[in-house]
Amino acid sequence: MKDFNPTQKFDKIEHNGLEVRNLNIHIGDVHILKDVNVTIPKNKITCIIGPSGCGKSTLLRTFNRIIDTTEGVKIDGDVLFGNYNIVKSHGSKLIELRRHIGLVPQRPCPLPMSIFDNIAYGCRIHGIRNKEKLNAIVEHYLRNIGLWDEVKERLHTPASRLSGGQQQRLCLARSLAVEPSVLLADESTSALDPISSKKVEQLFVDLKRDYTIVIVTHTLQQAQRIADNVIFMYLGEVIEQGTAQEVFNNPQKELTKRYLNGAFS
Numbered sequence: 001m002k003d004f005n006p007t008q009k010f011d012k013i014e015h016n017g018l019e020v021r022n023l024n025i026h027i028g029d030v031h032i033l034k035d036v037n038v039t040i041p042k043n044k045i046t047c048i049i050g051p052s053g054c055g056k057s058t059l060l061r062t063f064n065r066i067i068d069t070t071e072g073v074k075i076d077g078d079v080l081f082g083n084y085n086i087v088k089s090h091g092s093k094l095i096e097l098r099r100h101i102g103l104v105p106q107r108p109c110p111l112p113m114s115i116f117d118n119i120a121y122g123c124r125i126h127g128i129r130n131k132e133k134l135n136a137i138v139e140h141y142l143r144n145i146g147l148w149d150e151v152k153e154r155l156h157t158p159a160s161r162l163s164g165g166q167q168q169r170l171c172l173a174r175s176l177a178v179e180p181s182v183l184l185a186d187e188s189t190s191a192l193d194p195i196s197s198k199k200v201e202q203l204f205v206d207l208k209r210d211y212t213i214v215i216v217t218h219t220l221q222q223a224q225r226i227a228d229n230v231i232f233m234y235l236g237e238v239i240e241q242g243t244a245q246e247v248f249n250n251p252q253k254e255l256t257k258r259y260l261n262g263a264f265s
């Protein structure tokens with residue numbers, strides 16, 4: 001990884017991670033997230049764990065407000081991030097905010113275009129047209145995620161021809177190219193084979209120096225390998241949160257202990 005980003009083009013946001021206060025989410029009449037209070041520390045990997053249906057994705061999807069696309073959703077509370085209150089941002093503020101908080105999709109989903117254009121896409125949308133600059137950006141991010149040597153001879157071929165693992169790394173590069181400060185990933189290795197999965201995992205570990213990372217993990221083992229901080233959820237509530245060391249080695253709540261012992265999986 002390079003020490004500085006020669007392609008830097010957008011202002012970075014001053015922030016200290018995310019602070020979630022009294023967050024409640026209803027979808028229709030159903031109370032999905034119940035008075036959630038959590039802290040997501042800057043430049044660490046925070047893993048959200050818990051059994052299926054407990055609200056992990058809903059919480060993650062609130063952080064860049066992609067949750068707004070869910071019909072009948074009602075959000076109360078605050079999610080503080082730098083000078084923003086994520087819950088209360090609208091219009092151009094919200095568009096700005098979404099650039100700062102990138103979401104890595106669950107399944108690799110390259111855009112139906114070339115490898116090059118997949119990475120240049122977001123930059124073009126944000127007004128960068130200069131060819132040399134785009135070339136530099138594409139190379140920088142492909143190197144960043146360790147894909148450059150694998151694809152440099154075929155940058156202008158369809159991204160859909162890459163393997164699943166390569167596609168997922170490409171999607172990660174696409175998210176990084178618009179220079180977010182926070183990266184959200186929802187089970188983004190669940191569709192990958194074990195080797196590709198480890199590669200993406202290692203990338204997150206390398207990236208935390210420059211990004212605040214929040215990951216919904218589909219396996220406890222993954223959280224145990226990479227988490228600095230852990231949030232354990234159950235039925236829409238945060239049961240326990242703390243450093244990985246605290247939560248995994250010395251859980252305070254009975255429910256956490258039972259989950260860690262495999263009672264719900």
Ligand SMILES: Nc1ncnc2c1ncn2[C@@H]1O[C@H](COP(=O)(O)OP(=O)(O)O)[C@@H](O)[C@H]1O
Nearest residue numbers: 027032051052053054055056057058059070071
């Ligand atoms: N669009 C929706 N409409 C109604 N209920 C939903 C919707 N999306 C999620 N839910 C419900 O919200 C709860 C939490 O879901 P989710 O956040 O996806 O859980 P997880 O990611 O932990 O598996 C579940 O009970 C789920 O059925």
Ligand SMILES: [Mg+2]
Nearest residue numbers: 056057058216
């Ligand atoms: Mg989910």
